[in-house]
Amino acid sequence: MSQSSEPDRYAVIGYPVAHSWSPFIHGMFAKQTNQNITYGRIEAPPENFEREVAAFFQTGGKGLNVTVPHKQVAVLIARYRTPRAEMAGAVNTLMIQDEVIHGDNTDGAGLITDLTQNLGFKLADKRILIIGAGGAARGILGPLLSAGPEYVEITNRNADRAVHLAGEFAALGNLRGCGFDEVTESRPFDLVINATSASLQDLVPPVPRSIIGDETLAYDLAYGKGDTAFTRWAKSLGAARAESGWGMLVEQAAESFFWWRGVRPDTKPVLEAIKTHKK
Ligand code: NDP
Numbered sequence: 001m002s003q004s005s006e007p008d009r010y011a012v013i014g015y016p017v018a019h020s021w022s023p024f025i026h027g028m029f030a031k032q033t034n035q036n037i038t039y040g041r042i043e044a045p046p047e048n049f050e051r052e053v054a055a056f057f058q059t060g061g062k063g064l065n066v067t068v069p070h071k072q073v074a075v076l077i078a079r080y081r082t083p084r085a086e087m088a089g090a091v092n093t094l095m096i097q098d099e100v101i102h103g104d105n106t107d108g109a110g111l112i113t114d115l116t117q118n119l120g121f122k123l124a125d126k127r128i129l130i131i132g133a134g135g136a137a138r139g140i141l142g143p144l145l146s147a148g149p150e151y152v153e154i155t156n157r158n159a160d161r162a163v164h165l166a167g168e169f170a171a172l173g174n175l176r177g178c179g180f181d182e183v184t185e186s187r188p189f190d191l192v193i194n195a196t197s198a199s200l201q202d203l204v205p206p207v208p209r210s211i212i213g214d215e216t217l218a219y220d221l222a223y224g225k226g227d228t229a230f231t232r233w234a235k236s237l238g239a240a241r242a243e244s245g246w247g248m249l250v251e252q253a254a255e256s257f258f259w260w261r262g263v264r265p266d267t268k269p270v271l272e273a274i275k276t277h278k279k
Pocket residue numbers: 068107110131132133134135136137156157158161195196197198199200201203204205206221222223245246248249250252
């Protein structure tokens with residue numbers, strides 16, 4: 001696209017949204033790939049979500065990232081959904097094409113790229129524990145199971161939600177859902193993913209300490225300055241590594257950017273730029 005034409009308009013929509021790093025990340029992607037776009041923020045409480053999305057696309061907007069708490073409602077807005085969005089039952093990326101709204105979910109792919117490419121972790125034949133059974137857990141489950149782990153356990157404060165989620169994905173692999181007091185304690189897991197929002201309250205879910213061993217990668221989907229409550233806890237228990245969700249955030253953004261623009265940005269400079277903030 002010529003740089004003299006009007007830029008294509010993108011934004012992240014959520015509630016709250018002021019804290020979102022998406023404008024920074026997509027701004028860097030656009031510069032790097034020479035794409036003529038603008039990327040803003042739209043704050044929309046649940047009662048205004050559908051109206052704001054409609055207004056954005058009616059006024060020429062091209063694509064939206066959807067964040068908390070709208071990902072499940074966004075499924076209903078997208079007339080066509082990618083298979084991974086369908087599987088997740090959640091949409092984090094919207095795009096308009098020929099006046100029709102399409103929906104995708106890039107969260108799972110973002111996590112897998114961060115784990116396998118940035119952190120060098122091999123998922124095949126591993127034992128994985130997912131703590132949490134909300135929207136994010138649902139989004140990452142299909143892509144994780146597709147990578148061929150030996151076993152996946154999902155544990156949640158509300159145990160029924162974990163059991164239900166495991167049941168929904170049962171055809172895709174060897175998995176089980178349970179409450180915090182039923183977590184398998186015989187030996188540490190290879191990978192423990194905190195997909196709860198407990199870190200946002202500076203809390204650690206009350207899961208057994210025995211899930212973490214000296215070969216465990218502990219990964220918190222939440223991210224902030226320095227350690228999260230969960231990565232701090234995992235390090236104190238001697239985890240081999242403890243990472244927060246910055247890498248997933250950048251990689252899911254890159255997937256969205258690629259879906260919208262057909263150009264895959266290099267995530268490394270963005271991860272480097274964010275590193276200075278993480279400390
Ligand atoms: P949801 O609101 O859908 O789910 C929240 C989950 O956290 C539920 O399983 C809930 O359990 C559990 N939970 C909340 N508080 C506590 C607590 N104090 N103790 C134990 N469990 C708790 O949120 P999402 O799934 O959308 O998001 C989860 C996390 O993932 C957030 O921190 C979010 O920021 C992060 N995230 C990061 C991304 C990234 O790119 N890095 C992308 C997407 C999400 P219950 O069912 O019992 O209520």
